[in-house]
Amino acid sequence: MLATSPSASQDIPVGVFDSGVGGLSVLAHIRQALPQQSLIYAADSLHAPYGSKSQAFIVDRSIQLSDFLISRGAKALVVACNTATAAAIGELRRRYAIPIVGMEPAVKPAAAATRSGVVGVLATSGTLLSAQFAALLESYGRQVRVETQACIGLVECIERGELQGAATRKLLQKYIAPLLEAGADTLVLGCTHYPFLRPLIEDIAGPDVVIIDTGAAVARQLKHRLQDANLLADGLAGRPGVTAFWSNADAGSAQSVISLLWGKSVEVLRLPD
Incomplete structure (x- = not known):
């Protein structure tokens, strides 16, 4: 496991990747939780969405993206994609001796939050069919009814910036x-792309429906893992970390969509296909 002093670790980045731009929703929580930490974000938009891809394909892409981020000096990885986490995080943890944090749909907090006893999960088909999701239902879905919905086409809307x-x-x-209609009063956003549609989701669902995503929890978990490994970048007070963006989408599209979702104009570098 890597180990260094907190001040020396500030400029050693954390690598974050997703099938596309959705993981920017997680990156925003990480930036808020770790303002001094440098970050590298890789958007595999050329191959989005992962939800319809085979497990072998997703594992291969996850390895390639992890190798890229580690080649850029990443001291830890965040798999900011529910589908990639379910398909590949076990293999990534076998391959790399650095902290690796993944996603999981927020079934547990949703089960605690529901008043009607019905939880709705919006996710990709890949996430809903995964063994990881089945295990979540087994662990936390026994006391509530979980209704699932595969949202074909939503990722593509967000990749185009159509919010x-x-x-x-x-x-x-x-x-x-x-x-x-099934009685859900709590909706889980089971894809990192979907928080960018939260205003629309809230408008459609109404004020009495609780919306839950896991970006903030992932940021807290990353902070704990970095602390445990003595890799936390907190030694240079007042100096913000740098955020670098990479994408293999068309350059013009990547620039406009990532700047839109990040909330300000940013430079986007070309990620290898």
Whole structure:
């Protein structure tokens, strides 16, 4: 395991990757929790979404992205993708002797939050069919009814930066309506892309429905893992960490969409295909 002093570790980045731009929702929580930590984000948008891909393909892409981030000096990895976590995090942890943090749909907190006893999960088909998700249901879904909805096409909307259009709203209405009709009063955002649609989701679901995602919890877990490994970048008070963005999408699209989702104009470098 890597070990260094806190001050020396500030400029050693944490690597974060996703099938596309969705993991920026997690990156924002990490930036808030670790303001002095340098970060590298890799968006594998050329191959998004992962939800319809085979496990072998997702494992291969996850290894390639991890190798890239480690080649750029990453001291820890965040797999900011539920589907990639379910398919590949075991293999990544076998390969790399650095802290690796993944995602999981927030079934546990949703089960605690529901008043009606019905939880709705919005996710990709890859996540919903995974052994990891089945294990979550076995552990935390016994006392509540969990209704699931595979949201085909939503990731593509977000990859295009279509966060508020009529087509995106229509898709969301199609996916949310059956969950509400089933009595769900709590919705889990089981894909890191979906928090970017939260305003639309809240508008469609109404004020009485609780929306839960796991970005903040992942940021806290990363902070704990870095502390445990003596890798936390907290030695230079007042000096913000640098955030670098990489994508293998078309350059113009990557620049505009990542800047839109990040909330300010940023430079996006070309990620190898």
